[in-house]
Amino acid sequence: MQRNQTKSQTMWSRSLPGVAAAVVFFLSTMALPAAAAVVEHTFVVSQMNMTHMCKEMLVTVVNGQLPGPTIEVTEGDSVAVHVVNKSPYNITIHWHGVKQRRNCWADGVPMITQRPILPNHNFTYRFNITGQEGTLWWHAHVSYLRGTLHGAFIIRPRHGSSPYPFPKPHREIPIIIGEWWAMDLTKAERDLTYYLADDDPSASTINGKLGDLYNCSGVAEDGYVLDVEPGKTYLLRVINAALFSEYYLKIAGHKFTVVAADANYVSPYTTDVIAIAPGETLDALVVADVAPGRYYMVASPNQAPKPDPQHPVFVTRATVQYNNKHNHSNNGDVPVAPEMPYQHDTMTSFYFHSNLTGLRHSQRPPVPAQVDERLFITLGLGSVCRKGDSCVRGDSNDSITVATMNNVSFQLPAATTPLLEAHYYNTSSMDDMLQELPGRPPMAFNFTDRALIPTGPKELRLEPTSKATVARRFRHGAVVEVVFQSTALWQSDSNPMHMHGHDMFVLARGLGNYDAARDVDRYNLVDPPLKNTVLTPRVGWVAVRFVADNPGVWFVHCHFDFHLTMGMAAVFIVEDGPTQDTSLPPPPTDYLTCGHNLVPDEFYLRSTKTEVPDKSGV
Template sequence: MERRSFPALVAATVILFLSATAQPAAGAIVEHTFIVGQMNMTHLCKEMLVTVVNGQLPGPVIEVTEGDTVVVHVVNKSPYNITIHWHGVKQQLNCWADGVPMITQCPIGPNNNFTYTFNVTGQEGTLWWHAHVAYLRGTLHGAIIIRPRHGVSSYPFPEPHREIPIVLGEWWQMDLQKASMDIKYSTADDDPSAATINGKLGDLYNCSGVKEDGFVLDVEAGKTYLLRIINAALFYEYYIRIAGHKFTVVAADANYVSPLTTDLLAVAPGQTLDALVVANAAPGRYYMVASPNQPPKPDFQHPTFTTRGIVQYTNENHSNGGSSGPGAEGPLSRNLSVVAPEMPDEHDTMTSYYFHGKLTALHPSRSLPVPARVDEHLLIALGLGSVCKRGQSCNRGESEETFTLATMNNISFELPAATAAGPLLEAHYYNTGSLDMLRELPDRPPRMYNFTDPSLIPSGPREASLEATSKATIVRRFRHGTVVEVVFQSTAMWQSDSNPMHLHGHDMFVLAQGLGNYNAATDVAKYNLVDPPVRNTVLVPRLGWVAVRFVANNPGAWFVHCHFSFHLSMGMAAVFVVEDGPTVNTSLPPPPADFLTCYRKNNPVADEFDIRSTKSEIPDVTGA
């Protein structure tokens, strides 16, 4: 096998991308190198070996202008199979760069490299990148900031003094590989040990009496700051407050929204929010608090962790609305008391419901109008179920004879052995016929029942009669241009979690949400067809539903899944395959010349949810 040099590999990838894309980006080429490796980090008096990019947690920020082309060289020096997903980037006509192992590409093996090339045409705002391999995105993630082509003065809101990424995450005092395997095989319920803001635990945590460092934001009185908030956590939606201050939400998932002034934000895993904060409080120090929510009992109760940073005024002589000037004092003394906000109860999920329901698109909307015609309707029930460990018959109801799975319409996602030859996207592109053998995601659940009946949450005979499920590679195919309406319905099967559902390659119009069971006869009348928010990750409320609509106009194989990592690892996922359109400009180009090939012997990299690997099993997969 001829092995190309790393520069030659990059050049070939860039040339192919620019020649294959129908409308090459007019902007600059922004280039990054991501070295994925391991380093020791110490928190809470314990040293942990952590997998990170370029020795950073969070990882590097990618800052670009709309229309730019992004080139990221990923060099994998970790012991794990790796892919990077560019969360929210539409990847128009470029599904090959979406970064989902064995769906769009083969993983990058240890001691190997791969170059991602994509453009950000037609998008502005805050997105993010993360590993798409089991729980490793808990430490492999970072922000993507896309600014307007005509400069920040063209923002549809007042130009901020500064822009600050705020990445919410979790600190795990355990091996994330083990946590992933534990949940996949129903052997343990592992939990994080702390919450973080920009990788810092904050002063609610201490090690032998010494408080952990926290994130500090220095502000000047009277100035406006744009917080680019990303929930990179594996487990929880978070509420955010800054004592004495209000937010004005101006964008969500890189789509502008009508300005919403509020003192509290709710952001679910996978989601981003852009919010302006004016430093108009009395000079002092104020806590920025992020606290999670979870369903109340009888749901299983996980330990929850709150984190906080500090917003501090840099000049104590400022009056409200003032600014620094000659003779000003220095930063405020750290001995001054810090004002803390009151946070919602951890079981208060209704505050989240109302927050998400208030968002509307910026009017007049910069996005396309909501399509009035709907070609296909799907009702997708989200819940838990079980399969027998041996044979077709077993005792149900949290029995040791079963594995617990997460499902979409009573099917739990798994990859077929056939993908040993390559990812599903290749099978689709080359029309091998293997996709025709896969199971189709049905229009609705196999059995209609009272999905949100709370009596189903604890294990019992009624729940046991409904929990039997199956494992399969579930795919739904759409003709190019199909308008698809999906109602995501949460269920009470063993739990009443909300579900942050993420669709790759497309944005969704969020038409309506509700509590209880969706009823088309009455709920269609609630649809907002004028200015619904547009998102790539939508939170399906606890014991409720969300109706979304999207146009399947981006050819490829696109993952749709819950962004709670435990639900993804347990199989709450499917693949939406979008067919080519009638022209070259609506058809998927061929894969890059140096596209990764999978190592076939024993198929060690075929499981999307298995991050284990050894150097001896996986050869150099970057050669042509």
Template sequence: MHGCTTAAVIFFFFMTAFPACAAVVEHTFVVSHMNMTHLCKETRVMVVNGQLPGPAIEVTEGDSVVVHVVNKSPYNMTIHWHGVKQQLNCWADGVPMITQRPILPNNNFTYRFDVSGQEGTLWWHAHVPLIRATVHGILIIRPGHGAVSYPFPKPHKEIPIIIGEWWSEDIAQVDTTVSYNSASTINGKLGDLYNCSGAMEQGYMMEVEPGEIYLLRVINAALLSEYYLKIAGHKFTVVAADANYVSPYTTDIIAIAPGQTFDALVVADASPGRYYMVALPNQPPKPDFQSPVLPSRGILQYSNVAGGSQSGDVPMSPEMPDNHNNMLSFYFHGNLTNLHHPRHQPVPERIDERIFITLGLGSVCRNGRQSCKRGDNSLESLIVATMNSMSFLLPNVSTALLEARYYNTSNMDWLQELPDVPPRVFNFTDHSLIPAGPKEEKLEPSSRAALARRFRYGAVVEVVFQSTALMQSDSNPMHLHGHNMFVLAQGHGNYDMARDLARYNLVNPPVVNTVLVPRLGWVAVRFVADNPGIWYMHCHYEFHLTMGMVALFIVEDGQTTNTSLPSPPADIQAYGNANNLMPDKYYLQNEER
């Protein structure tokens, strides 16, 4: 860090004020392989600075962040600063071939960005297919210098809780069509539900002192699943979501989807002892594909100094829900409301654009054919993930799109507009569409293109995301880069504007960067397109992302310098191209070009 110059200003004859002192927080991230052993198997893992999870970045609101990324891995690399708004700084968003050329092996690149106007829990991760499973870490923004502290009781300690997955194979060798993880993790540890030749795997241990308050900064860094988190004998008071304060909400369970973060207070008010902390992945019931149920558990233990139990005592276990119980997630997210706070803006009442987006699976014919056999077992078609029956496909380009747009080196006519509505209207939540069959096959045909939507600067955009039952019935955590979204309402079944507008919360809706679209349901969000650049909107389930559930939201420049994207940093051209982000068969967007 370096200091800032402080000047004393005399107000009349009695008051001296000192301006805030922002800092530059600097890190070096070395991305490389290392071998780790779990479940009796040594696995090659991609990590940052030899750590899993990676190093924490801790800053104060108003600070600047500088991260030097040194790529010692065999793959092209970028880092995305998940939830950082990057106001007038789309260049640092870290999406390969969209905002920058990826960092080639044995090369480096420096990210520079500010964290002004935000406070709370965010995170960072690789934005390369699958690699974020192990290349990720927490980003904590504390209230600014001289600012009032948290709008909740001061915690005794702040504790990151990062939920993830363990893959017993090199993640670069994963076949996204059939693979699933080998275990779940809490802070990189598998826990004692897993063993190697009878020896229990180590679990995360959280030691507490009786009567103290702890702030848990919870992140779901998993590729595949939403998780339910519980601690036996204790309750959570949720106080923030995606670095935005919410009205304190007390619950015994947190439902957190990939990409989301929640801040929750836990009071150590139980009898001194040991209590299991359990993270359980949920999934839709049959006829959807059923992956193994692989929870992780750690232990909350009261300190021995304060009369904690002996380490040999069996910890108390929480009663976990059925892993198919999606209603708990629906109610958890529906109970969140915005906390009145100086940083929070009112919901914009004027709407400039409305978009209705269906989310699901579909198929395209291989080798560019116009017709083909469809269904699960067809070798003639390729399963894709879609938005309004279109799957994102980035063409072969040698220049990142943001760079090309800024310098007008390409008019990008090949971008295809994301339509206001899907091309076909049907009963989107019809359960009979989940399994393959004649009814479902008629709705499968999809197209692939570089899907984009342009917005004028300052436009107020309302998006209704509609989950569908087409070939699956999963929920979808939709993440918008560069902006926050007001979550106005959610519901089950098919969205009906005439009926559902009355359900909108226009007073205190939660504000997030990642919104969970419920299984066989919908969610309505609103955002202001006030950050010029090219921003990713995508599902944070990794396989949905790699299969094409992506669109580019392009925000045009405003009328002034302060509302226009500035010139790129001098070192933005870290040379790479779209074809060698990962081996082709694992980067499904590029398959069968």
């Protein structure tokens, strides 16, 4: 399929002249690389009091910071992060988007790849950064606690004095969109798990600050301020660390030129609005080229319209403030505000993600042409009975709402051994613990029928589901194509699907039901973007392709934390290849063992306070 030059490429050539020469230089010249380094950090996980909107909350943070510390490395470096758990919760840290080549042991998913770090225990994550550059992030992988345990992970190129395939920016600034919860995050998760309540955050944040739309007894909250100099170019490394919402981001009077997504370069795309879902990262250039003054940077969540359940929409804003050495802008001026998309406008997100294409260069892997295995995975809600196999469903208290992939809701097995360890040692219990993730849903229906959203006759026959530890095995090197199909069962949310250990080529997306006879012809096999988190559009689908070449046990899940908590997850197991270099090595010598950890109970992943039993005999 031949692709024409995109509109975004044309807009880029007008907005930043000389970029073509910069790209040619980037692709054709490389300076001698600097020596690789070992980058070490110590993460002390503890609790501290923070006050917002006149309410003091005990918050779990790393090193007393929210967001947590930024890790900055150069491609080729090694990383060692010493985690000291002084919190009352079991903790793991996931390095979101780091591929962990042949090092699944450091991926940081409790009871999938490791036992969690108990209160008053330590653990060191060690891994290499090879073949990646751009913006990623780290976060706790104990569900809701990632709302306060997160930070940026920045990988800079090793080559050349002009390291980027775009003009070198004057400054690089992480912009982390998050949420402020005026309640205990572990309680919010328990409420959702047992369908006791549907809690909401109290505010949105940019770089941990609520902004002046929120106040305490009439005094406005502090907002993040970005000082810029006229004429300078800034690289914003945007991360959505929120638990619940996709966000639109705008700066009044300014445009973004998106140059990377999920630590993969994209063809420069110029736009006045960014759409970013939980788990995604975007790198965008902003030129300070308008009249000096003060301008609001606004982050606003979107949500599906009724009859979907409606939640409060919390908008936050920072300030972009022009300064120079001789003339400071008037800080008393009221900043200019942008016009934001409507909260129920999900088409802006659809078009934004559809307009991203991969930047073609010599280091980019080709799109695999032949497919070895195809999966069609529906994403939706369902219910299981609280007791027994038969119950009243719908709005009844006899059943619990769960989230599913192909009508199965993920649950951990009742075992003391992480799945990765059982897989590596080929324990006989491995097959007993797992159920194969179906390659298709058990029943075909009109997946995007809006009549399925309210409880009623249509929905009731499709609601029953099951819980299991679902997994899918792939031989090493297999090319796998997955179509994720969002459904309208009880809600019509989009679904940001994150895959650990691999990047995915995003071949196409569409609205309505996927139809292979029609939609395969739309696949972009020339320059699709590479992503680790792919937004499946509301009542729509997305087709991805990846090479299963990283041996290990990898989690695949929705990055809306309410969906993850409810079970929208599965495990992809990639088998060893034929050589030592294509096989998973043994666990590190300091790998957490049974003697240092709890036997899992029903709240093992729920981050609840637990008493540590005597397991000296394990």
